[in-house]
Amino acid sequence: MHRHNIAVIGTGYVGLTAGACLASLGHRVVCADVDAAKVAELARGRVRILEEGLPELVRAGLDSGRLRFVVGAAEAVRGARTVFVCVGTPTGPDGRADLTAVDAVVEEIRPHLEPGSVLVTKSTVPVGTAARVTAALDRADIGVVSNPEFLREGTSVRDFLNPDRVVVGSDQAWAAAQVAELYAGVDAPVMISDAASAELVKYAANCFLAVKLSYVNTLAELCEQVGADIDRVTAALGRDHRIGSAFLRPGPGWGGSCLPKDTRALLSTADSVGVDFPLVRAAVDTNAHQQARLAAKVARLCGTGGPAPLRGVRIGLLGLTFKAGTDDLRDSPALALAAELARQGAELTAHDPAVPATGPGAVPLDGITVVDDPYRTAEGAHGLVLCTEWPHFRDLDWPRMAAALHRPVVVDTRNHLDAATLSAAGLAWHGTGLSPVEPALTPA
Template identity: 60%
Template sequence: MAAQRIAVVGAGYVGLTTAACFARLGHRVVCTDIDEAKVAALSRAEVDAHEPGLAELVEQGVREGRLRFVPGIPVELSDVDFVFLAVPTPTGKDGAADLSAVEDVLTRTRDLLPPGCVVVIKSTVPVGTTARARRLLGRSDLAVVANPEFLREGHAVEDFLHPQRVVIGSEDEASAQRVRSLYDGTGAPVVVTGSASAELVKYASNCFLAMKLSYVNTLSELCERVDADIDDVTEGMGLDDRIGSAFLAPGPGWGGSCLPKDTRALLSTSDAMRVDFPLLRATIDTNTRQVRRVVDKVRAAVGGTLAGARIGVLGLTFKAGTDDLRDSPAMTVAHLLTRAGAELTAYDPCVPPDRYSGPMRVVDAAHLVAKGARAIVVLTEWPEFAELDWARMAEEVWQPVIVDTRDLLPAKKVQAAGFRLIVTGKPG
């Protein structure tokens, strides 16, 4: 198709990825953000997000003139075919998604957008938001379409350019097809449906994945009690193509920018509609319990009390491959350990010491967490942790104990170095 004029409001990892990838697909894109310092850096093609391939796409788009960055709500919006909203929708005090940023953008752009422009809601929003946006705009010459994102942090560029599916929701078939044509270069299957269904697909998908994770974390506890091996159990499960192996790896809990927010938002919507959803409520409760179970493991490993115990922490981000600390179960565990009186020294390859200010000490090398530690706890599945010099680590610790919440470390190598290894979902 011919190059379209696209504006993306919001330069977070969703908005920036959307802007850079549409430019890569040949469209003319302007990306806006209220953070003027971020806009200035991006205009110089400086990307600080830890997202493979994104910096290269931004540099290419800026260099070739297909991608521009401007601050605020610019006059350039009066000359575009599509406006994608990719602004934050954080959890409000009541658990529902906070739509104030979405509403603010709609209000401020209402009189600026040209006739025939399609407003595309890329932000994760509750059911009914697209219809509400149409009412808020109050213009019959503008269409509003839901187009939820399914970008995994650490794989966002790959997921945008080679998506498993594209979901488009609108009561206006012509506008839906216009949005669909933007993705022609991806070859992805496309689901075109009503706006409410499209909005719900996003929440339904993330909440189902959260359920799988909560299920396997509870299953891992059962494995420990009956001397079963969670790896063998999940391997047997995953070979059933009705189940699949994805999201069957136990850990300290699920977190990040999507699953905690989306599970709470869907539960809030269900409560508002008077639909009892005990399975989702149990999914959230199980996740809360999981981080406390990790703390209990560490407490038991150091002899029953954490007061004054020096603990080494490997990993702070919510998963490997990203620098995101939002709703990270690793951070939650660390805070609970600190609250119980432990003295923490932590390392994460994407969290430099100057980024964190708090009660634990963050260091710039993994081996430093071992010095004087009564236990080391692995909280994020960074592959490099499996390759550490564990013999050297054993020389530094006060007590050679490791709590591996990710089943990441090579057991024979670590035990040969003299460590007692406690692994989630493995026999005692």
Template identity: 60%
Template sequence: MSREVGVWVVFARRIIVMGTGYVGLTTGACLASLGHRVVCCDVDVVKVERLARGEVRILEPDLPERVAEGIAAGRLEFASSAAAAAEEAEVVFLCLPTPMSTGGAADLTAVESVAGEIRGRLPAASVVVTKSTVPVGTAARLGRLLDRDDVAVASNPEFLREGSAVHDFLNPDRIVVGSDSPDAAERVAALYARLGAPTVLTDAASAEMVKYAANCFLATKLSYVNAIAELCELLGANITDVTEGMGYDRRIGQSFLEAGPGWGGSCLPKDTRALLRVAETAGFDFPLLEAAVNGNTRQREQVVSKVADACGVGVESSLSGVRLGILGLAFKAGTDDLRDSPALAVARALVDRGAELIAYDPGLRGDEPELAGIATLVDDPYRVAKEAAGLVLLTGWPEFRTLDWSRLAGMLRGPVVVDTRNHLDPDVLRRAGMSWRGIGRAPVG
């Protein structure tokens, strides 16, 4: 239920954040900016030393500034010993990896390892909070692992989007906190009171379910839009106009209505698989979510076929000997994250068909191990066009809209762009002498 939290917030709290990835570092830096005293812990000693100097290597707007401000104010510190830091904690946030294991279940190894490490060092009346996305029942499982009647466990799922994580943390749609101890739930919720966001206080299992339910709904929404986009192509409709007309309906909303090469990133793929596994364990058949996952796989295959067709080799034909220029490989603009990137998945499938890929992405350095054997990364977007049979835009970086398309047309062997994000203006490309192929829209040029 939504409710006002108590007055516990009037004091700054001593908070320990376990893990310094996207979620952990953003959580620590933003809580420090709210006036709390925060220590972020990580097993990577070199990373801890780097962060203590204010060096942030995550591509995330405003995050380096928040870290620097927290360090300068003396409210943000970094440590490599979780157990030592836990001794002074009032609240411990677990922001640890929960990757997809074999079979699709979330791997809780890191979460349980840290819980075991700090179990005997936690002060009485402290609260351990799972911020990571964890299966329903994890809070109860941690409670048994901690085996401390004087320590509460709570779930406080994050709803951060990469590329806007700091903004999302400080401007949340809602705060969700669940615990079987109402007092502990209020204490955690009070940490965010300055944000003035709607607060949902519930039991631990329901809070854990909120995150999966939200992410799986968004994945289903995206798969639905991509299916509608394919139908639009068959019927001569325009998906951009269709989704605009849908989005003004307040029951639907404008967000997550963009057709594209499929959904991905660090959350949706693993969360959909994890919820399917949870459902299976509970004896519940979930065909709707299964269809969303299968539809996402099919969408990537459809994009590859569209590229092959645009290059004139045929929908199902080999791309052996075909050189393609790739614009964007990160899973979304504004990040350098390649985890379950649909762009990278499409690129890999193109290589499997025999294509040679030259790629440019403004967020990537070129030394990412995920690129090995897939694409040669260059530092200039115009270099991807030289002697290429066509360009494939896979990530919607804003700067791609302002490229000199006449110049690119002159460098390409085949002046065609497959725009898998419907990101470019087809008329601009047509005037530059290029053909445009989008998703769910009629070809131009």
């Protein structure tokens, strides 16, 4: 395998994972960021991101000398044969991906790129970005490739090194071949395509997953109304090889840094060329409905009745991040649900192991008091709502939680807790798409 000199611009989830993993494959990698303090921390092996295996991989890369961190994109690309652009592409006011950061990087590195090098967009970018970058570079000696990432937060290292597929898209065959060569140590099919197809595939995949999640959440709602069991329904459904079992677990809605952004971006792209995409639009609307439905459920089970059942009612929240295994709060369904509960007057106390109450890393959250002890969420609360499936929540001292609650009710939006354990502790368990389980005894 030929070892490449690689530059990675941006050290967020995608950039840092890509840089560390490429270094682990034997390449020489320089990662760049504009945040000097962050670069200094990374150069010492300190990783701010909560991501399994990533700190160890970064330290291994530093120890081997194959991984370095610098301030500024221009510094990183000198001598690089391949340059990965891994900067943010947030949703703009019109729903489209905002390419301001991508454009700025291209402008900065353009005069410093080595002849015969390849610029790779690793960030999720809309169709037409490769053509846009090619025009901005205005250099016939530089290749442009789309190499979309398919990384799940919490398992990004595993996903990079053990992917289902590697997609490499370019209108220049030599450039695509050069990028494909980087993955020689990865056991996965490398799929070569044109640039536009590669750019579209990431949006196509994420929007399909959003549709599947919205489908199962509506199915769970139907189960509650007709007395069916969502676990039994999805167990049988997932056995169908045409459907599969992945993404068939109901929850409080989908969120995170990708699905909300990518559904909006795909709809915007479709609208711009006159294509109606009602299926994806319905998935977005269904997601909003799911969060409103769960808020109404909490109000019914934990509220005081009347026109404003949650006004002044204390509710405990278990989990704030959009899923377990990450500290990412972006577009978290837990926060969307909390916002609706707060809007209805609820007083919210929350605990999440990845969200500190004070000190470094603490972030202010409107309408939510964050605590470092999960048992404090139960004190005087009219109910607990589990929003994020952190494993240790299953092992809490549930009799202690029951004793602290004003009303013995737990709303488990992810069907994560053991209903029998909670029932034995004197708690009423209310899942999603399942029949409630009443207390087996009255708490002391």
